Amino acid sequence: MLGTVETRSVSPVFVGRTDELGTLNDALARAAAGEPQALLLGGEAGVGKTRLVEEFTMAAGRREAVVALGGCVEIGADGLPFAPFSSALRALRDALPEEFAAAGAGQEEELARLLPELGEATSSRHDEQGMARLFELTARLLERVAADHPVVLVLEDLHWADASTRHLLAYLFRTLRTGRLVVLATYRSDDIHRRHPLRPLLAELDRLRTVRRIELARFTRDEVARQIAGILAAEPDPARVDEIFERSDGNAFFVEELAVSGCEGCCDGLTDSLRDLLLVRVEKLPETAQRVARVVAEGGSTVEYRLIAAVAQLTEDDLIEALRAAVGANILTVTPAGDGYRFRHSLVREAVADDLLPGERSRLNRRYAEALEADPALVAADARVMRLASYWYHAHDAAKALPAVLDASVAARRRHAYTEQLRLLERAMELWDSVPQEVRCALRPVDYTEVYPPCGCDPATTPLNYLDLMAEAAVAGRFGGERERALKITKRALRLLEDEPDALRAAWFWVQRSRLVQAQGRGDGWQELATAQDLVRGLPPSEVHAEVLALVAGWSMLHRPGPEAFAAAERAVEYARMVGARDTELHARLTLSGLKVDAGDPETGLAEMREVLQDALAEGVHHVAGRAYVNLPSELQSVGRDREAAPLMREGIAYARKHGLLDSEAWTWGNLSDALYSLGQWPQAAEAAAHATRVGHSAKPRGAGALKLAHLALGRGDLAEADRQLAAARAHYGTHDPMPQASLPLARLALGVAAAQGRIADARAELLHALEAGFPPGTQRYGWPLLLAAATAEADARSLPAAQADRADILDRLEKAVRKLTTGAPLWQAYAQWTRAELLRAHSRDTPDAWSPVVTAFECLDRPYDLARVRHRLAAALLSQGGDDERDRALEVLRLAAAVADHLGARPLADTVARLAQRARLTLARTPRQALAPADPAAALGLTSRERDVLRLVAAGRTNRQIAETLFISPKTASVHVSNILAKLGVSGRGEAAALAHRLELFTEETLSEETLTAGKTP
Template sequence: MADHFLGALTPPAAFCEAASGASASTWSRLHRSVTRRTLAAPGDKTCKITKRARGSVGVTCHTRSVVGRKTQTGLVGRGFQLDRLSRVLDAATGRMAGVALVGGDAGIGKTRIVCELSEIARERGFTVLVGQCAELGNALPYLPLADALRSADLRSALESRPVLRRLLPGADPDGSDALSGALAQQRLFGATLSLLGELADERPVLMVFEDLHWADHSTRDLLVFLTRMLQRERVVLVGTYRTDDLHRRHPLRPVLAELQRLPLVVPVELPPLDDEAMATHLTALGGGNAGLIGGVVGRAGGNPFFAEELLQAASSGDRLPATLADLLMARVEGLSDTAQQVLRVAAVAGRRVDHDMLRAAAGLADRPLEEALREIVSRGLLTVDQHIGYDFRHALLQEAVYDDLLPGERTRLHMTFASLLTESGGRAAELAHHYSAAHDVRGALITSLEAGLRATQMGAPAEANRHFDRALEVWEQVPDADAITGTTRARLILDSAAAAADSGDNHRAIAHLRRLRQLVTEPQLVAETNERLAWYQADGDDFHGMAEAAQAAVDVVGDGPETPMLARALATHARTLWIAERVADAQEAAARALEVARRTGSIEAESAALVSLGIQQESLGDPDMAEELLSMAAAKTSGSLSMDLRAWFSLARLQYERGDLDAAAESAEAGLQVARENGLMWSTFGTDLRFLRYLISFAAGDWDAAEKRAAMFGVRVGTPPEALLSSFALFVEVGRGRAVAAERLRWLEPFWGADDLVTYMTRGMAAELALWRGDPKEALGHVDAVVAVQQPYDSGLIRISATGLAALADLPPGDPARQRGTEFVERARYAATHGPAGPRTTLGPEGQGWLARAEAEWHRLSGTATPEVWDRALTAFDGGFPYEQARNRWRLAETLLETGDRDRARAEWEKAVEVADHLGAAPLRHALDLLGRRARFTLPDAAEPGRASVLDSLTGREREVLAQVAAGRSNREIGERLFISQKTASVHVSNILAKLGAATRTQAAAIAHQEGVTPPDD
């Protein structure tokens, strides 16, 4: 049967792992023999891609038809879908990353259309990477990624990324470091993202994940991560999946639902071909009998693969089976007995099989094996791949042959492959699959345990959990399980729980540990079980359970000799007590944990205790002691990278909040260096350190560096953590007046209310953006929304209250909302003096600055502002925060002008202008320009480049109203002349006064005359 365009036909080049010690001469002879016969067989084709009208693409292939004569075939009935996919390539060429998910029933043509897309991409200069998931993909983590990495020459790129190099055959999965689980996965994800970015800098990249319905958990997570993180890179991701395989609880379903909500994701559904398109296709294949084609079209149900098989059978005069499986097996039964035997053996190996492995499993000599393979390949059932092996022409064929095996035959062949793979040092995950299918519990136990350990080291915790659980299932069936594995059932349960937690499944981890608590009696093991249980419960907000488990961990070893386990239990107990707001008990537990850790040499527990004590001292009002403790923790190499990064982050955050921006920058850079050296820039604390470093650059006035760092903050977000990360970019974007700020806020809006911190960050910055745009009512709405989700003692309320007071002060005189000023200033004062555990004894420089700003805005709202009020706000931000100082100077200059001190007003104004120009703070500079023009600090030269007019902030209607005001007309007269109501005219006048910074209509009229506004004629 020919390799035609519409069926789900020969997949892209397969990348099957060659067995160690393969005979090159045997392979070369067989390959030449098979290739000579295959080139004259129906699978041979040459293709030409041509441009059609309206930019569509046509593919013409000369191929031997199913009935033995030359014909032409093309991509029939898929022009719309191919055009959609091609547009994703277009977008990537223009630096807009894209993702396409191609779904359809088995045999509908998913692989074929992706092959066409790959060819188009290659012609456009793309690097094309293709990875194939396998049916045992749940056991083989990152199989399609490894597949894709082998599909191109990436040796130099992989040299600097050992975590990816280890995925390739022959690589040592153990490596030289101790990273495992979640950290190893975060490293792998970051390495994959950086690899794609590096490749895309040279040429656009198309990366294909075939058969995602078989993808392992970690591959699905990787796909989601890449989809979230890729933004402006020239990268296209394409995944294919079978819709008919997605039952209600299939794990791919929620992933598809999550991804398809993102606008960069293009869903492409391949429906059944209509009768006309199917008839055209079958005719092109060489079916000249209209009656025959009509019968096939009627039975195929629009499925090209089924139709091709039906046409082949009908053309041979065979009786047409009722189902596709029967049809495929009829093709198999037409083979010789030896060829059928070889095909059945190959089916047990999976979609692909290595040549030497197939020869050994089939038990055939070279010549009969060659003849059998030649027959199978010439019939189009297997294809020769480029890695010394064979692929089934279609997964459905492999499934049909496998399903037709007798139970005993299937068990025997799986055992054969398990034995062969054991001898050749095959992958543990594949061995576990074959031993389990062969019902060899001893082999399944050993290999499942080994596969779990390998998956942990590879950064695939979900697969590790799966393998460990499989080992637990057969543990009781193996009498000497402890001896042959070198571990215990209890230790295996702990490992499985850790893997589950690392994969994000805390519920499963907790369930494991609760069962283990009923089994263990040895004190150290009881303590470890309860300590881990408390930790996972704290992460899951099970506050009652965590306290009970943590207490149990300490109780069981607390009266015995001091051990590292006791130190660890005490450190976790201190954490749970602090979460439960038992402050004194938490301090006592952390202090004891530190003492025991130092006496027992447990550096990790010592670091954990130091961090806990530091955070406690900070909250209790002793920032000097807190910084000393956190510095000690950061200076240690604890053996836990997660703990080390946490210590650096905690120290840098404290220094930032104390206003020591230089020290904060130094600590953040030190933490980032640890993350960078270990490939953990995308780990939890690696990401935290990056956005903290961004904030430090913003606060210190290094906005260019901050904006570069913000490149990691994707605009298109889909989860609360991504939304939080994205919200930080708003500081510079709002400050510089970037248009992207509005787009980012649209993406963040769905998360308002879903996460308190996201709400605080995004709506707080949305309020500032609204103020710059002259819309204090919108700003006030954002402020109220933030206040609603904050505790009264949250220090963040100081800043948001100051923003709210600024919005109130910008409202027109007489607006009833202005009466809320007392409410806002009292809220700021309370948050400044009260903490979660009692009176707030200290407030950092930034907090003090915002409190002073709130007081100054309160006076501006009340009409009692004096230069001294704004001087206090300016002084409070002294020593850093140049942007906030410049904003205070702006208001100080206004106040100085009102008191008649023009010289000092001009001096403060000039300092603010200098900072605004240095930062590129366009909205602030515009406000300063308006003030400068009103005060005549600058000449009103409209032609001067970069200078704004005081009237730029007015709408067209407001300019018309201003002209009427300049003519001295009342609101009633303005309404009559402009055909608007008196009330509407009043609103316009109030807005104009606010935007011009004018206290009266007379001042507004003077500004209008100064700007050349001509009063209209009567």
């Protein structure tokens, strides 16, 4: 009987969708070849998404792919966070148990947050990196499982997904790089209204080139006719097809309902109301079956048989008959596991649920909650607490709902589902005033909250209060990315504390506001931190006091390093030890040791940083260890020990990846790129910087990666790419939180790009802005490269007319800055010598005696590119002396410089070295490409004789009219020549053309000076 009914309800013939199925099969083929695929399948309710997925997964199974399905629950945030991923991973584990176990080996406790069968989660404590770590481990698990077997991961009904599920899916789509994996997510497009939370995710994923989006259209009339023929197992009457097509508008599910209703003779009584269309077959069921259908509709997307029995309160025989009738009518269907029931189509479930009376709905939810409390084994353990919270809440029993909702919030926190935790805590705050006092007094902070703003009481014996909930919600909002909601909560909490002052609680909430303000890009967070510091000043040591001091020290280290930061760090360590706040102590020790390195005591500071790293590793304090793996190598780099830092950074990357510390990994990739650049490993440096731009959870580490790419592009002479990456870095860093470690490198790169493009005024503006801000203690690692870039730009532009204005003042300010900046480490002593030599060159007073000690200093350092640059300068100074011995020595150092420049692909340096050798008539060892290059630099650039004359005048600062007068041509002809020159040089303006001509030494300084004098003042 059931088979006959099913044949008449669902067409056995798969109708249409040829192109869409082809797209899915193509994705599977690509995945089988090792290219992971990400797809989104959208369409209105009932259009046939599920049927298409079924056809695809059956085809995938025939091609020996493992299919793992998971569905989002219809009750949204009331359901278990990550529910579809939990279901899919469970199916994947059942299908490939050995591969799954091997892929997750060593991470079972963390992955148990998604799949409790793997064991007990390591901790339910708040963890700022917890969600990111869980996402990273999940992505790596899927990649490993899919390394040898094609895997199809299907997540259905994304429009019902909780926020954590959406975040995890977005992470997978962005980061999957290997494995034979297809991730397919479906959603209802007609449910995605303007403010639907899925809409921003779809917009984000649309921007990813790796994601393909499929939209299912409704059936055409011919397709509807074929569907009806399949349902009826006979050719339908054309008039009946026209009628059904018109009324269904091609929606596959509505076609089924109309076709079956017409076949059963009830078409005449059927209205055009969608709700009536969905309910008509339900209402034809026996009364007992309708009652069971209403019970199932309110129970969730899937309801266990034993739970239905407990709520329906029917005899077993009556319940089975009712279920048989509902299944036979194709209203309900048995779950794949065979332990429960669900509606065949969610539209019918929604219609039945909407048809319930308010009192009826509350009563059903109460019955569900009471049944579950009486026998917790009625549902799976991992879903029980969420289901119970939802049932009691919708039963409108505040006294029962509040503790249930709080239990659910703890379960969400245990899964790092912070957005769901926030929603549940907001629900608890909503219920708070409706709950009797005696019920609230029975609740304890230790049972429901991880964050304890101190109130001078024991959280194990003191009743939970409203501020405890607000504190927990504020942290959940911050960790879950719901920062606006968290800011509103902290604002309300501080208002409450105005009426009932509590300095420590208020300081704690001000700390949260500081973090939130920085994360939202609304400021640097100092005002909020300073307020917190004022509140705790003079109070006895406490965890909050220690945390405030540690954060003040950390903030000052990044923004205003100096004695105040040092003192705050020392007191933070002392207070943290006194109150046993181990995490805070480790963070403060790390800050203090870094300040010692920056203050000129590198050996002591570095030794203490290594000790902190070892302590954090031994104690399993992952977030502190991750930070130490960033800071320790960075401080090694600050004193020029890049080769020592590099292996430590690789170790840190592996550690951060293992524990899902995405920001730590991104920062470390950026630092590694810096080290590899210095060590002359530019291809590897570019790869490391690209990693930094991809893996970071926050914007700033991505900005650091972009900054490294800009630096590489500038060294290679790709000014357009340098400009693009510089803009990206600025966008990532923003303007809300200026820090020397960002602002000084940004200024250095902006100055270098501007100088290379001949924009000397812009280059000077960058320098002056940096000089006005100053170089705080410990920032010499960023200050020296900036001063060097400025001195080099001034020396290169010394004969350009546009550089003459304010030149003396700029050089004077540069010389003063050079005298003040610290030179504690050998590297910065070498930079100081180099910068002073460039300043001499800017005055045309540099000699071999000025450059020889610079070369000697860099020969002792492991920085081949810097050494090549100063060798080139030494060669130029030697050749200016004119002696044979000097020429021989110049040839030797030029060959060394040329070899390094060619190896690195440092085109500007290679070209400059080659031009210098050509002018001096020195023969360098050449590659075949170089051997064929024209000896004349202007000819090498494709310039004609007349264009060379015009370029000389452009470099001298003449206008088109002045060029025309000098060369006895028309201004229009002069303009045409200038345009041709700019195109051949690949530059965008006259200033950049002049800078390039000078850098390539196409004209002597005497020639340019003569042209400048004859041309008069430059406009």
